[in-house]
Amino acid sequence: MIGRTFLAVLRRDVTLALRQSTDLGMILGFFVIAASLFPFGVGPNPQVLATLAAGIIWVLALLSVMLSLDRLFQSDFEDGSLEQLALAPAPLSVIVLAKATAHWLTACVPLIAIAPLIAVMLNLPAEGYWVLLAGLALGTPTLSLIGAVGAALSLGARKAGLLIAVLVLPLYIPVLIFGVTAVDAHLTQITVQPHFLYLAALLAAAIPLCPWAAAAAIRHSVG
Numbered sequence: 001m002i003g004r005t006f007l008a009v010l011r012r013d014v015t016l017a018l019r020q021s022t023d024l025g026m027i028l029g030f031f032v033i034a035a036s037l038f039p040f041g042v043g044p045n046p047q048v049l050a051t052l053a054a055g056i057i058w059v060l061a062l063l064s065v066m067l068s069l070d071r072l073f074q075s076d077f078e079d080g081s082l083e084q085l086a087l088a089p090a091p092l093s094v095i096v097l098a099k100a101t102a103h104w105l106t107a108c109v110p111l112i113a114i115a116p117l118i119a120v121m122l123n124l125p126a127e128g129y130w131v132l133l134a135g136l137a138l139g140t141p142t143l144s145l146i147g148a149v150g151a152a153l154s155l156g157a158r159k160a161g162l163l164i165a166v167l168v169l170p171l172y173i174p175v176l177i178f179g180v181t182a183v184d185a186h187l188t189q190i191t192v193q194p195h196f197l198y199l200a201a202l203l204a205a206a207i208p209l210c211p212w213a214a215a216a217a218i219r220h221s222v223g
Contacts, residue, residue, distance in 0.1 A: 005090035006098045013102030023068060024110060031064045031111055035118045046123045053124035054132060054183035060118075061111050061136060062172050065143045068107040069168070070161050072099055072151040073218065082155075083222040092215035100141075100148040100211065108140035124183075131186040135179040138199040145203075145210035146171045152217035175202060 017023070038056055042048055076082035085095050115136055116129055124132065150168035154160040182195035 002090050002094050005088065006094050009085070009095050009098035010102050013099050014105055017071075017102065017106035020071075023071065024106065027064045027068055027107055028110055028114060030067060031060050031114065032118065034060050034063070035121060038122065050123045050125060053119060053122035054128065055180045056122060057115055057118050057124075057132065058136075058176050058179045061108075061115070061140065062143060062176060064111055065107060065140065065147060066161075066165055066168065068103065069147040069151045069164050070154075072103055072148055073155055074151070074160065077155050077221065082218065086218060086222050092218060093211035096148055096152070096211040096214045096218070097145075097207070100144045100214075103147070104141050104144040108136075108144060112136045112140065125187055128183045128187050131183045131192055134196065135182045135199060138196060138203060139175045139179045142175050142199070142203045142206045143172060145206040148214045149210050149217065152214035152221070155218065155221040175199065178202075 035056060038052070039049060042052065073082055076085065086092050088095065112133060115132060119129055119132060146168050147164070150164040151160075153167055154163040178195045178198045182192045182199070185195060186192045
């Protein structure tokens with residue numbers, strides 16, 4: 001029952017996200033356009049850009065993810081389907097986990113896919129590409145899970161997007177730090193294992209805790 005519910009919600013949300021392709025276009029467009037502005041702001045010096053590249057990519061990925069968080073629950077909340085999901089036999093935390101997984105697949109995976117293009121544009125050394133991609137793959141699921149908590153807490157609020165940003169940005173900082181320092185460590189011939197372990201630990205903590213917290217916030221909003 002739980003597995004079927006998880007897959008059904010995941011399939012539904014992925015299908016809806018793919019039908020609303022303009023949202024994905026806006027996220028990717030912001031990611032690319034914002035990255036292209038940094039050479040104008042900090043100068044075209046290749047060494048300066050290479051030094052800043054990992055941090056720029058991670059910060060822009062984080063901001064791009066936040067742009068899509070308000071669609072996690074808001075449309076279901078407005079049409080009443082979120083209340084029906086809350087009354088389903090399956091635990092609400094499982095449904096939240098499915099929706100966060102769908103968000104990661106439709107919002108974060110495309111960002112990871114085009115990250116090498118941004119890395120080339122910002123002159124990141126080629127040996128840092130795999131560390132950047134591995135860090136994004138390990139860290140962005142945590143961003144989606146934490147974002148689900150912020151989206152659930154902001155249901156029904158005015159200017160929900162701004163409220164989500166205020167709620168989740170402080171919690172994103174550890175993921176940002178370990179993702180960036182993993183690339184920097186590899187480029188300076190230091191092992192990246194501790195950084196990846198910290199990212200894995202954050203994800204392991206977020207998987208059980210974030211759906212539970214988001215489910216509690218949803219019950220409060222629809223109750």
